[in-house]
Amino acid sequence: MSTDVGKRSDVRWAIYSLAFFGLMQRDLRVLTREVVPFVIRVAMNPLLFLFVFTYVMPHMTGGSKGSPVANMAAAGGGGFGTILLPGLMAVAIMFSGIAAVALPLAQEFGVTREIDDRVMCPLPIGAVAIEKIFFSAIQSIIAAAVVFPLAYYIPSTPVLAHVSSWWFLITVLLLASLLAGALGLTIGTLVQPKQIGLIFGVVIVPITFLGCVYYPWAALKSIKWLQIGVLINPIVYISEGMRAALTPATGHMPESMILAMLLFFLALLTWIGLRGFARRVLS
Amino acid sequence: MSEPIVDILGLRKVYNGKNSVTAVDGIDLHVPSGLIYGLLGPNGAGKTTTISIATTRAIPTAGSVRIAGIDVVAHPALARRSIGVVPQFNTLDRSCTVAENIYFHCRYFGLAKTEATARTAQLLDQFRLSDRAAAYPQALSGGLAQRLQIARAIAHRPRVLFLDEPSAGLDPQSRIAMWEAVQGLRGEGITVVLTTHYMEEADELCDRLAIIDHGKILIEDTPAALKASIGGDKIYDLRMCGVRDSGILERNLQTIEGVTRVEVIDGGLRVLARAKDGLLANVVTMANEFGLRDLTTTEPSLETVFIRLTGRDLRE
Ligand SMILES: Nc1ncnc2c1ncn2[C@@H]1O[C@H](COP(=O)(O)OP(=O)(O)OP(=O)(O)O)[C@@H](O)[C@H]1O
Numbered sequence A: 001m002s003t004d005v006g007k008r009s010d011v012r013w014a015i016y017s018l019a020f021f022g023l024m025q026r027d028l029r030v031l032t033r034e035v036v037p038f039v040i041r042v043a044m045n046p047l048l049f050l051f052v053f054t055y056v057m058p059h060m061t062g063g064s065k066g067s068p069v070a071n072m073a074a075a076g077g078g079g080f081g082t083i084l085l086p087g088l089m090a091v092a093i094m095f096s097g098i099a100a101v102a103l104p105l106a107q108e109f110g111v112t113r114e115i116d117d118r119v120m121c122p123l124p125i126g127a128v129a130i131e132k133i134f135f136s137a138i139q140s141i142i143a144a145a146v147v148f149p150l151a152y153y154i155p156s157t158p159v160l161a162h163v164s165s166w167w168f169l170i171t172v173l174l175l176a177s178l179l180a181g182a183l184g185l186t187i188g189t190l191v192q193p194k195q196i197g198l199i200f201g202v203v204i205v206p207i208t209f210l211g212c213v214y215y216p217w218a219a220l221k222s223i224k225w226l227q228i229g230v231l232i233n234p235i236v237y238i239s240e241g242m243r244a245a246l247t248p249a250t251g252h253m254p255e256s257m258i259l260a261m262l263l264f265f266l267a268l269l270t271w272i273g274l275r276g277f278a279r280r281v282l283s
Numbered sequence B: 001m002s003e004p005i006v007d008i009l010g011l012r013k014v015y016n017g018k019n020s021v022t023a024v025d026g027i028d029l030h031v032p033s034g035l036i037y038g039l040l041g042p043n044g045a046g047k048t049t050t051i052s053i054a055t056t057r058a059i060p061t062a063g064s065v066r067i068a069g070i071d072v073v074a075h076p077a078l079a080r081r082s083i084g085v086v087p088q089f090n091t092l093d094r095s096c097t098v099a100e101n102i103y104f105h106c107r108y109f110g111l112a113k114t115e116a117t118a119r120t121a122q123l124l125d126q127f128r129l130s131d132r133a134a135a136y137p138q139a140l141s142g143g144l145a146q147r148l149q150i151a152r153a154i155a156h157r158p159r160v161l162f163l164d165e166p167s168a169g170l171d172p173q174s175r176i177a178m179w180e181a182v183q184g185l186r187g188e189g190i191t192v193v194l195t196t197h198y199m200e201e202a203d204e205l206c207d208r209l210a211i212i213d214h215g216k217i218l219i220e221d222t223p224a225a226l227k228a229s230i231g232g233d234k235i236y237d238l239r240m241c242g243v244r245d246s247g248i249l250e251r252n253l254q255t256i257e258g259v260t261r262v263e264v265i266d267g268g269l270r271v272l273a274r275a276k277d278g279l280l281a282n283v284v285t286m287a288n289e290f291g292l293r294d295l296t297t298t299e300p301s302l303e304t305v306f307i308r309l310t311g312r313d314l315r316e
């Protein structure tokens, strides 16, 4: 015990990793207790979306050929469902980051100050925040896995999915999931706890609708300003990444650009989030 | 005496904002191992800020804090292994049960599963929380929540436990239970540093005390020595009808054997004296001639010490 403990870096890393692992275990326990709400939260949005747009609507119009988006997708050989599969997975990934990090943080920084005991564990403050991102990423991956079968089987026109590179899919999925956690951390630490309810209207809805979720980025070419403008939205790269990995036939951004931008936003949002976290827990 | 377990040197903390506040203004403090050490001071004195810095939650503007020899600014994560904290507010993890609050705390500090389970059971028992093990913190009364916070804070066997206002909001029974728990910790060899603005608590519970006001330590000693510094073990406050010749009375009173000091107070005089048979009668007889209206007897308390030092009441 005492001074010399800190001087041995292997001892220090052992202490840190045990603390990090302990935090993960705690989060896992809390999550397993809430499996049903978790699945409902993840599945409800894509379920209803798919049901209405790829099942109900096609039956009402006697096929989806009338809508422009459907035509676009048809060019790639699938229905609107093919567009939606990667898009809805992107939304699930992003939203898990918000639900796993931003919303709990708002509560923990607010009235309850519950985060205190975890901040006081023998781990640098930044690592406590990183753990949040990590654990959120795991939830994002599960969420994406829950959405896939829904988005694949519900649409009335068959969805054309094709994985040409598993490595690319896994890389995109990991980067996107971490990015979602970093976004959650940024929102959770920058937004005042009292105003967290506002972020749905002010942040989440805009970044979803302008995030190439319901249309491929390439299809924006007729609205040039928008096609350029949406590039500042990190969700675009999650959607396009999933699109490139799962439904490449619909057209997508260059893969190198997707990976580079996912990395860029991951680094940026992690940096902002860590600073915000430190500011919140230290005075 | 061995090296102090908590060693605070030249500590300053300025909160910068619209108008910057100097919350801690040059505090030096050396807490010997194994004591219950109190920081006594009014609201805004800088007690919480001092504790926040010592427990790695605030960055000092100047000065240093070493806990068990580890600099808390340079090595916050490692220093936390020697520190247990119960903050001013309830910070129990509401997503976890009573038992899990302790169990996961153990896990954060590297205890293996079986060790953590055993330690949790032992603490639940020690703090009489076993029958509430599966409850959630929201369902606990203030006193139970406080006990759980203390149990959790010491779960990793820290050398020092910091308690910020441990009795705020507790009813008298819970407060006594908390005092007993704290005394038990001293028995286990844990040094306890607590803040309070309850005089009785500081007096009853603490082995040593620092009285803090406006971010500075005014005086530091054992409660007994602090009270003795008043200069007498009885205080007689004499209320007089009018202020006839109080100068003469003041001089006369000083001649009585056993009287250590006479002071002018609002509406009369205060006599400090050593406890001695017949002294009170002498004082009364003498004061009667000058129009004594009323007399109150008290013993020196930390309250008196505080008023003597600051001219203010501790509770204002
Ligand atoms: N985060 C902060 N930002 C700005 N000023 C602060 C902050 N925290 C405390 N202060 C100020 O510093 C001073 C000391 O506060 P502190 O909380 O340390 O006092 P305290 O002795 O714990 O009082 P109390 O008995 O009310 O808990 C006060 O004037 C307070 O307003």
Ligand SMILES: [Mg+2]
Pocket: B047, B048, B049, B088, B164, B165
């Ligand atoms: Mg305080």
